[in-house]
Amino acid sequence: MATSSTKTSAATRVVHFPGFLPWLLLMVLTLVSWWLGYGHGLGKLATISALILAFFKVSVVGAYYMELRFAPLALKLIFNGWVVFVCAVLIGIYLVVH
Amino acid sequence: MSTAPPGSASNERVALSTPAWRTQGHVPGEVGVWVFILGDMVVFAWLFIVFMHQRSQHAEVFDQARRSMNLTFGGLNTLLLLTGSWFVVLGVHALRRGHQPAGKWLIAGAIACGLGFVVNKVFEYHEKIVVGHPRAQADFFMYYFVLTGIHLFHLMLGLIVLTLMWRVAHKATLGPRNFRTLEAGACFWHLIDLLWLILFALFYLTSN
Amino acid sequence: MNAVKASGPSHAPPDPDYAEETSMSRISQLIVAWSGPAMIVTFIIGGCILARYLPPQWSPHDSAQRVAQIYIDHLTRIRVGLVLTVIAYSLMMVWGVSNAVQTRRLEGKFPALTYLQLVCMAAGTAQIVVNTGMWATAAFRPGQVSPEITQLANDMGFIILLGTWPPFTVWAIALGLQILLNKSSLEVYPRWSGYFSIWSGLLFAPGGTVWFFKSGPFGWTGVVCMYVPFVFFGSWILLFSVLTIRNIRAGEVHRQELAPEG
Numbered sequence: 231m232a233t234s235s236t237k238t239s240a241a242t243r244v245v246h247f248p249g250f251l252p253w254l255l256l257m258v259l260t261l262v263s264w265w266l267g268y269g270h271g272l273g274k275l276a277t278i279s280a281l282i283l284a285f286f287k288v289s290v291v292g293a294y295y296m297e298l299r300f301a302p303l304a305l306k307l308i309f310n311g312w313v314v315f316v317c318a319v320l321i322g323i324y325l326v327v328h
Numbered sequence: 329m330s331t332a333p334p335g336s337a338s339n340e341r342v343a344l345s346t347p348a349w350r351t352q353g354h355v356p357g358e359v360g361v362w363v364f365i366l367g368d369m370v371v372f373a374w375l376f377i378v379f380m381h382q383r384s385q386h387a388e389v390f391d392q393a394r395r396s397m398n399l400t401f402g403g404l405n406t407l408l409l410l411t412g413s414w415f416v417v418l419g420v421h422a423l424r425r426g427h428q429p430a431g432k433w434l435i436a437g438a439i440a441c442g443l444g445f446v447v448n449k450v451f452e453y454h455e456k457i458v459v460g461h462p463r464a465q466a467d468f469f470m471y472y473f474v475l476t477g478i479h480l481f482h483l484m485l486g487l488i489v490l491t492l493m494w495r496v497a498h499k500a501t502l503g504p505r506n507f508r509t510l511e512a513g514a515c516f517w518h519l520i521d522l523l524w525l526i527l528f529a530l531f532y533l534t535s536n
Numbered sequence: 537m538n539a540v541k542a543s544g545p546s547h548a549p550p551d552p553d554y555a556e557e558t559s560m561s562r563i564s565q566l567i568v569a570w571s572g573p574a575m576i577v578t579f580i581i582g583g584c585i586l587a588r589y590l591p592p593q594w595s596p597h598d599s600a601q602r603v604a605q606i607y608i609d610h611l612t613r614i615r616v617g618l619v620l621t622v623i624a625y626s627l628m629m630v631w632g633v634s635n636a637v638q639t640r641r642l643e644g645k646f647p648a649l650t651y652l653q654l655v656c657m658a659a660g661t662a663q664i665v666v667n668t669g670m671w672a673t674a675a676f677r678p679g680q681v682s683p684e685i686t687q688l689a690n691d692m693g694f695i696i697l698l699g700t701w702p703p704f705t706v707w708a709i710a711l712g713l714q715i716l717l718n719k720s721s722l723e724v725y726p727r728w729s730g731y732f733s734i735w736s737g738l739l740f741a742p743g744g745t746v747w748f749f750k751s752g753p754f755g756w757t758g759v760v761c762m763y764v765p766f767v768f769f770g771s772w773i774l775l776f777s778v779l780t781i782r783n784i785r786a787g788e789v790h791r792q793e794l795a796p797e798g
Binding site for chain 3: 358359360361363364367368371375378382467470474478481482485505
Binding site: 247249250252253257261263264266268269273274276277280288291292294295296300301305308309315316323326 | 353354355356362366369370373376377380381383384399402403406407410411413414416417418421511514515518521522525526528529530532533534535536
């Protein structure tokens with residue numbers, strides 16, 4: 231355990247927990263996506279944003295949770311290549327018909 | 329480790345020798361589990377694309393069906409899985425530092441989140457089946473039930489994997505093979521999490 | 537070396553290692569391992585080219601009349617194809633033994649996961665052999681009985697073939713688990729093949745959608761329901777045939793190692 235002084239507040243300790251900031255980011259982005267799900271007159275933009283956010287979140291999960299940050303470049307490329315490719319294809323199909 | 333982001337391992341006192349997972353080029357878990365994970369991602373990607381393609385051909389009815397979906401169930405499930413995944417990250421980190429009780433409790437916490445997801449899903453499925461849906465929307469719900477069903481199946485397997493990890497966490501000493509198991513299991517759980525992120529967007533958030 | 541003399545007393549007991557090394561085990565293991573590729577070839581000729589169940593020439597939403605008519609029009613071809621199909625399916629359990637024998641080397645006196653593989657392959661073979669019999673029943677009197685009866689037998693074939701995926705999934709997972717749980721220094725199969733086996737097993741499960749849907753990607757003409765399980769099943773068979781035959785050729789026939797390493 232880190233030899234932190236007793237004056238360190240609980241909040242500071244939590245912030246230093248591994249993966250806290252990514253978790254916070256993911257939660258916030260989920261709430262944003264959830265909000266986008268109600269449309270709010272944004273039409274197709276809402277859906278496209280929701281999809282991009284979803285895949286961005288996938289990338290964050292990969293990098294910080296699956297620890298791909300420390301993984302060989304090939305694995306990072308394959309994983310993130312999938313993220314970019316699938317996101318692009320889904321948005322492409324979504325837009326083509328309308 | 330100057331490239332480490334804030335809030336990560338840089339503030340922690342770690343062992344004198346740099347552990348394997350810190351040096352560039354460590355495959356999380358082992359190569360074999362990535363055969364599985366990437367393969368599953370490819371299969372699911374293809375299912376996502378099939379769904380989106382079908383949706384594009386019947387956009388109106390699919391959108392009507394989507395409007396009958398309960399965003400609260402979906403959003404809640406997403407938050408649950410993300411938190412459960414974070415617990416797994418915390419748990420594995422704790423075990424790396426030898427904090428067994430913390431590790432065990434955190435993995436148990438992740439299992440609880442997973443169970444919460446299952447309960448939520450059961451309620452949601454039940455409601456959908458009882459309320460029913462118009463014949464025209466049958467296709468949407470076919471994809472919904474099959475895709476989220478396959479995901480749920482993966483999640484139940486994930487719960488078994490988490491339980492195995494929890495048992496590993498009880499060992500007196502953890503060797504490299506144990507960490508290989510822990511990392512591989514954690515990656516499988518994160519896969520389940522990330523697949524849900526996309527399912528949430530496709531079935532709950534995609535409108536016209 | 538210690539050949540037993542035909543007459544007169546022997547001067548030394550027979551060497552058990554010699555007996556084991558020159559036994560028929562190596563040959564018998566090779567024979568069962570090769571039945572994997574043989575199964576695939578026989579199935580392609582019988583099930584795909586002749587009888588045409590894959591890709592299926594009937595759709596779940598075809599009328600009973602159409603189903604019966606196809607049987608009537610191609611009766612002999614279907615019947616001959618079914619004979620080859622049932623032979624191919626029966627070879628499945630023969631092949632399965634080759635993997636069980638190899639992984640048996642990792643378990644001790646009471647090899648639970650090896651037993652599990654054996655019972656699963658037996659159950660699985662019984663299922664698909666019976667479902668071939670259903671199709672053969674449909675092909676027995678088409679035109680002489682009501683088309684609904686022909687359609688029933690035809691439906692039963694597909695529904696049993698794809699819907700009874702659990703023994704196959706359990707089989708593949710048992711094999712995968714044996715590979716991954718191995719703690720000894722003897723690597724019978726590479727670890728990635730253990731993951732591949734578990735993954736394949738999971739991908740047999742979408743066949744279960746056959747009970748619910750009659751069209752689209754999830755009926756028996758659907759890509760997810762029919763082709764995903766079959767493609768992965770075929771790949772799984774080929775992969776493990778290759779790995780097993782490689783093992784046997786390298787002489788890994790009897791060597792057991794149960795002690796965990798280090």
